Amino acid sequence: MTFNQVVWKMAKADYKKYIFYFLCNSFAVMFFFMFSTVYFNSRIEQAKKLEGIQDALSIPGAALIIFTIFFISYAHNVFMKKRRSEFGLFLSLGMSPRDISKLLVIENGIIGMASILSGLLAGAVFSRLSFMLLMSSINLQDIPFHLSGKMFLYSIGAFLAVFLLAVGKSLIFTLRSSMILVMKSNRFAETIKMRSPLLGAFGLLLMVGSILTLYFTYEESSGAFLPLWTMAMFLGLYIAFSQASSFLIRLAKKFPGYYFHRLLFLSSLEYKFKQMTSIIMLVAVMIMITIFYSTLLLTFYKASEKDAVKNNPFDVAYYQIETKNNLSEAELNKILQTKDQLEIPIFYYLEKQILAGNGYHSYNFMSLRNFNELTKQEKSLENQEFLFFLNSEPEYAHTEFSETFRISMGNDEVTFEMKDYVVERRINLLPNSYEFVVVNDEVFDKMTNSLDGHVLTLNLLNVEDWKNSEGAVGELVKKFEAMNQAAPPANFSDLPYIEEELFRVASKVADFHLNKTTSGIMFYVTTFLSILFFMGTFILLYLNLFSEVDTEKAKYKNLYKIGMTSKEVKKNVTREIMTIFFVPTVIGTLLAFIYLVILSTDVGGIMNNPDILMHFLLIAGIYLAIQLGSYFYARKKMLIQLLG
């Protein structure tokens, strides 16, 4: 019998360990591959460029990568921990560290290769399945499933990078460390070196502080510091978390009556938490991201119609001048079934500011008559008065405007005083349609005659049935485009918009479809990722529980010998698994909720957005239900292992 045969025999006897390690790596490859089938999907790539969902995808993408890095190195550590005590034995029998390294490389090489193959295969099958399932459930037919070289390349590359890093670390450890350390590594429990309640309190303070700061500054800073405070919050959470179990248990020890009766549970929890801090933390963050994103995206998806209606008070809106977008009423009526129509001349005027150096100030003037017609109000203005009209939802209005302005008309310098300030959304989202200065009709006429500006006619139309107006609006857009191209350029060099943008048609129906597709794709991607994340967290927790099942078995065997009943074993195991499964779930859900509350401050607070709350409850409920299912599964498996 050669030494190689001995090694091979040992490997065969311990096949479970290898299978376990292989499965974990396969899962990692599968995660990468499934994500890349979405990320590099041609239709979604197109959408990423057009509709700006790049950010929405890159955050969970980054989370997935961090998660997988952790996942692979964790699986590797579990594998190596068991392997190392054997290596110690080999070393003591005279095998050189070089031989051990060779063995390690061969083992990991084979497992890595096999994992790539099976992971890609499983990934392709599962992604195809989930594409089919999700596409039909959210009614999006236009995302075809396909595979490309890029998907394979990136997922293999990402996996290999992380995998090789983990193996490299182990190689260095094996080559460098002493025999006794290698032999005993199996028995060293990872402990936290820095333990102090003060540090824990600091972590807690950092976390709460970050959350509160974020809450109170989010609206004002419009989220500019979101990443910074989120990082600080996670850091605080991690510090608090790593100290929490020791602290709580030390506290419990002060009350022996309480502590002694939960002795087994609390002590094993302390021991496990020490090793699991980072895992529980990671799982909590994954759950937070999953619930937070899914809630947000579900809200966007559900709001596609509402947003389209809100952003487009009129069914169709566009600017018109003599040569652009100019259709006769008859022609227009032939295309659209117009119900009512408003035509509002807007006078755009750019004035050089003498006082403020070379600055310019642009004005969009509107006549009072048109304003009253548009907003259905009865305002009145004197000649030197003006009314500031902000075309926006009040909760998004952050524009300051001075109380007076001066303008030179002919030889006169006229000063206007602000009489009123109106914030309402009345006009569709068009360029150049945010701030308006309303003056009385006489002044308006005088301005258009004496000042050098442009009159743009704002056309606002309502049709009979906007939801069915997609074809008609499309036809109108085509007609306008043809007409505008034939006409000479409008030559509005002083307007900060390109012509195509300025004369585009803003319609309710196009917005609705765009919203629906964009949020549909995003919702799909998020759901897809949520499933991946859920699978990942479950495997991680499961892995953690079962990687030490032999030790647990021995422990409960001892306890059985001294008279612990199976009922008590059950109770104890249940408590432990419940803590491990639900502490991260509760923390993650709570954080997701806090973040939703913070983000809602921008749109008037969570209480004014009951749909966000409802969607949160729905998603969190679904998550909890699935987590509950997986908890029962893990518990059952564990009890079978322990009680036989």
Place this chain on the structure above:
Amino acid sequence: MVIMETENIVKVYGGASGEGSTKALDGVSLSVNEGEFVAIMGPSGSGKTTLLNVLSGIDQPSSGSVSISGQEISEMTGDALALFRRRQLGFVFQEFNLLDSLTAKENIILPMVLEKKSTAEMEEKVQGLGELFEIDSILDKYPYNISGGQQQRTAVSRALVNEPAIVFADEPTGNLDSKSSAVIMECFEKIVNELGTTVLLVTHDVFAASYCQKVVFIKDGQIHSSIVKKGSRKEFLNSIMDHLAVLGGRTHDI
């Protein structure tokens, strides 16, 4: 008063009959009186540990009966047996079997915790046992920070907290050096003499056995003979050695 009685215990491994089966115990009848200190000795493979496991209810006999304090434990199963074990029996193992995640004190009170005893009672008990076995200074340490002898004394304390009718010890000195062995055996002597507890130990350590009042020899699953201490420990040790020689095991050259 007889505290434990067995009748004709047979234990067969690997099926009731057939070629693969091994008879580990072949009709063992034994009775132990209250307050007795008995050792079971025999060569490797003679069935010592099997006997101890059957007597303590960890293993079920294939036939025959075991009764402790008048209760038939060979008929008990599952949780009833576990409850009986923790109320009536104490255990000391060769590998100490302490939980690494608990301090010495917590390990000792563990059976009381399972019994839901009051905190005051636990504290009192631990204090008493700690003093008795001279481990009160290490009570707040974890098992991996104390010596083997101290671990075993902790295990002995654990075996005693619920005031068992009988303590079973399986090679309690097997993992200890001779000095620690002597300390542990003195502990057992104290248990018997001061607390009046019955102790039954399985050992192949002649030195350990010499502390007992009676030694029962088994061979091939059957009781071969037994001797009772009459004179000093030294004389008893010599007569145990003589017996072992007769039994066919190898004697130590001293």
